[in-house]
Amino acid sequence: ITKTTGADYDAVVIGAGFGGLYAVHKLRNEQGMNVQGFDSASDVGGTWWYNRYPGALSDTESYVYRYSFDKELLKRGHWKTRYLTQPEILDYMNEVADHLDLRRSYKFNTKVDGAHYNEETGLWSVVTDSGQTVTAKYLVTGLGLLSATNTPSFKGVDDFKGRILHTGAWPEDVDLSNKRVGIIGTGSTGVQVITATAPVAKHLTVFQRSAQYVVPIGNTPQDEATISEQKANYDQIWDQVKNSAVAFGFEESTIPAETATQEERERVFEAAWQRGGGFYFMFGTFCDIATSQVANDAAADFIKGKIRKIVKDPQIAEKLIPNDLYAKRPLCGNDYFDVYNRDNVTLADVKSDPIAEFTTNGIRLESGEEHELDVVIFATGFDAVDGNYVKMDLRGRGGVTMRDTWKEGPLGYLGMMEVDFPNFFMILGPNGPFTNLPPSIETQVEWISETISTMEESGVKSVEPTVEARDAWVGTCREIADMTLFPKAESWIFGANIPGKKNAVMFYMAGIGNYRTAISAVKDDGYPSLIRDRETAEA
Ligand code: FAD
Numbered sequence: 001i002t003k004t005t006g007a008d009y010d011a012v013v014i015g016a017g018f019g020g021l022y023a024v025h026k027l028r029n030e031q032g033m034n035v036q037g038f039d040s041a042s043d044v045g046g047t048w049w050y051n052r053y054p055g056a057l058s059d060t061e062s063y064v065y066r067y068s069f070d071k072e073l074l075k076r077g078h079w080k081t082r083y084l085t086q087p088e089i090l091d092y093m094n095e096v097a098d099h100l101d102l103r104r105s106y107k108f109n110t111k112v113d114g115a116h117y118n119e120e121t122g123l124w125s126v127v128t129d130s131g132q133t134v135t136a137k138y139l140v141t142g143l144g145l146l147s148a149t150n151t152p153s154f155k156g157v158d159d160f161k162g163r164i165l166h167t168g169a170w171p172e173d174v175d176l177s178n179k180r181v182g183i184i185g186t187g188s189t190g191v192q193v194i195t196a197t198a199p200v201a202k203h204l205t206v207f208q209r210s211a212q213y214v215v216p217i218g219n220t221p222q223d224e225a226t227i228s229e230q231k232a233n234y235d236q237i238w239d240q241v242k243n244s245a246v247a248f249g250f251e252e253s254t255i256p257a258e259t260a261t262q263e264e265r266e267r268v269f270e271a272a273w274q275r276g277g278g279f280y281f282m283f284g285t286f287c288d289i290a291t292s293q294v295a296n297d298a299a300a301d302f303i304k305g306k307i308r309k310i311v312k313d314p315q316i317a318e319k320l321i322p323n324d325l326y327a328k329r330p331l332c333g334n335d336y337f338d339v340y341n342r343d344n345v346t347l348a349d350v351k352s353d354p355i356a357e358f359t360t361n362g363i364r365l366e367s368g369e370e371h372e373l374d375v376v377i378f379a380t381g382f383d384a385v386d387g388n389y390v391k392m393d394l395r396g397r398g399g400v401t402m403r404d405t406w407k408e409g410p411l412g413y414l415g416m417m418e419v420d421f422p423n424f425f426m427i428l429g430p431n432g433p434f435t436n437l438p439p440s441i442e443t444q445v446e447w448i449s450e451t452i453s454t455m456e457e458s459g460v461k462s463v464e465p466t467v468e469a470r471d472a473w474v475g476t477c478r479e480i481a482d483m484t485l486f487p488k489a490e491s492w493i494f495g496a497n498i499p500g501k502k503n504a505v506m507f508y509m510a511g512i513g514n515y516r517t518a519i520s521a522v523k524d525d526g527y528p529s530l531i532r533d534r535e536t537a538e539a
């Protein structure tokens with residue numbers, strides 16, 4: 001039963017990934033609201049529904065890449081290795097949906113084309129690609145921050161006779177065995193799909209634009225004893241995770257590399273290399289790798305030394321060695337650099353010799369060198385964070401569009417709200433925390449549902465942030481980011497991967513612990529930064 005007078009639903013939730021599913025659970029199962037969910041995929045899973053490419057794996061460890069809120073689900077958790085494969089995560093999402101009976105609230109295979117706020121009724125009108133329009137008081141979006149795929153355009157693509165695939169929209173029927181495969185992109189995804197494809201393809205050509213710092217992932221089997229111990233300690237584990245910086249389950253280092261001796265640095269980096277884990281290497285070894293040039297150089301030099309040792313052909317090794325900062329999202333992989341010792345793998349350095357065009361048979365570089373291929377895989381990433389928001393026709397008060405509000409780069413209050421968009425709540429919107437994501441998703445969904453419940457209890461019709469509060473939050477995110485080296489590296493974290501996209505701050509980089517404190521303070525202080533019933537307030 002809808003509580004909101006005149007509305008089809010109390011809330012519409014877009015997305016059936018970690019974010020959307022938890023929002024439907026909170027609002028419907030716990031707060032008794034009438035909720036309608038939509039997802040363009042045919043079932044639950046979000047990221048893990050789409051990214052079915054070979055080698056797709058979490059780089060958050062299995063025991064913390066899950067929800068913390070449900071003790072029964074935690075007890076039931078099962079995994080075989082230190083990290084989760086895509087099929088395991090998708091199974092988990094399905095298990096969650098069954099356990100909480102979430103599917104019945106969703107319309108799948110349904111894309112939301114737009115949503116408009118009607119100031120007279122105080123309701124959102126949500127328009128889908130099936131021609132349906134529904135109204136609701138609240139609009140909660142879990143559109144995903146790595147969800148809108150980025151496919152760069154190349155001359156001649158349509159002439160290519162082979163098959164073109166994107167890792168983020170992977171079809172079911174792909175068999176790469178004995179094929180001549182080309183992979184464009186060497187980010188997190190590229191590293192995974194490259195290591196999985198090399199052993200099965202007839203030949204693999206990697207088109208690398210930027211060399212990357214990749215450390216081992218250390219994906220070892222997990223024995224029952226370790227898993228039982230993790231399960232027994234979940235209260236403590238989640239407490240640590242939610243008060244940490246990156247929420248990956250390890251204690252971040254408090255020791256600076258800047259003042260450590262060369263021997264100490266070697267010892268700590270080598271131990272981390274043996275242990276595995278990208279975020280661990282950057283944040284678990286020393287505390288200043290992401291902030292101090294000296295520390296960053298020390299970590300980068302260590303990884304460069306490893307590449308030189310692993311890769312047998314020194315010319316190939318040099319091409320694989322990055323010469324920029326170690327300040328993109330940290331990468332890790334299974335024996336990544338060993339791939340380039342294989343006879344069936346070619347590295348094409350497309351920074352020095354860019355892709356000129358696709359031909360009928362493959363890819364031709366500017367030098368004229370042609371690579372014959374049966375399949376080309378785009379591992380070229382995503383229009384991250386705001387991509388899905390600006391693709392949708394989202395309109396707030398007075399018809400103001402999100403596209404226009406964010407034309408100089410995405411803004412957002414607390415990573416969850418936006419000025420002129422009343423009763424609109426984003427999960428993983430711009431300027432939210434940069435962490436292992438499920439704990440941040442939970443943090444946000446809990447804040448959103450508590451805020452909605454407070455507004456309902458006090459009979460509020462609409463709620464939205466003030467311009468001052470939004471601008472101050474964005475300013476804080478900028479200041480924090482500027483204390484780090486991340487803005488100096490070109491990556492999706494600052495929107496630098498999309499041609500023409502303005503370089504902007506997209507994350508709150510002070511960690512989940514500080515983030516939780518900041519957003520709790522807003523709630524505990526009675527939401528001074530939110531305007532209630534703006535029409536009345538302004539009158
Ligand atoms: P998503 O899972 O992206 O779900 C968004 C959903 O919204 C999608 O199903 C999409 O179809 C739907 N949607 C979007 N727009 C519309 C629309 N207009 N209409 C209808 N539906 C719409 N994070 C980590 O913390 N650790 C990891 O190890 C990790 N590994 C990753 C590996 C890969 C290959 C990728 C791509 C991402 C990884 N991530 C990782 C990030 C991951 O996206 C998040 O952890 C998490 O899954 C995000 O959940 P979400 O619900 O916010 O968004």
Ligand code: NA7
Pocket residue numbers: 146152184185186187188189190207208209210329350379380381382492497
């Ligand atoms: P990323 O990290 O954005 O990586 C994309 C890769 O594709 C990267 O190597 C890019 O090179 C490359 N790229 C992009 N456009 C081109 C063109 N036009 N030509 C050649 N190469 C290109 O995306 P991922 O999917 O790997 O990872 C995104 C997140 O998803 C990741 O952090 C995980 O959280 C999961 P560049 O470095 O820009 O030179």
